[in-house]
Amino acid sequence: xxxxxxxxxxxxxxxxxxxxxxxxxxxxxxxxxxxxxxxxxxxxxxxxxxxxxxxxxxxxxxxxxxxxxxxxxxxxxxxxxxxxxxxxxxxxxxxxxxxxxxxxxx
Numbered sequence: 001x002x003x004x005x006x007x008x009x010x011x012x013x014x015x016x017x018x019x020x021x022x023x024x025x026x027x028x029x030x031x032x033x034x035x036x037x038x039x040x041x042x043x044x045x046x047x048x049x050x051x052x053x054x055x056x057x058x059x060x061x062x063x064x065x066x067x068x069x070x071x072x073x074x075x076x077x078x079x080x081x082x083x084x085x086x087x088x089x090x091x092x093x094x095x096x097x098x099x100x101x102x103x104x105x106x
Contacts, residue, residue, distance in 0.1 A: 057090040
C-alpha cells in the first residue's frame with residue numbers, strides 16, 4: 001500500500017497560498033499554462049484523498065456516504081451541499097465529480 005505524503009496535499013487556498021503562487025509562476029512559462037481553474041485546491045485535494053478508495057464509476061449515493069462518514073474537515077458542509085445538488089447518476093472519477101459540482105472548471 002502506498003503511503004500518503006501529507007506535505008503534498010494543499011492545505012491552503014487562494015492565489016497567495018503556496019499552491020497558488022506555484023500555479024501563477026507556472027502560467028507565465030510558455031507551454032505550461034494550466035488547463036483548468038480550481039475553486040479551492042485544499043477542498044479538491046481533500047475530496048480526492050477521501051475518495052481514493054472508492055471504485056469508480058460510483059453512484060452519487062456511495063460518494064456522499066464516503067464523505068459523510070469521513071472525519072470532519074474544513075468546508076465539509078460546503079462540499080456536501082455542492083455534491084447534494086448533483087444529478088443522481090454514476091460518476092467516472094474525482095475529476096468528473098469535481099467538474100460536475102463546479103469545484104473545477106475547464
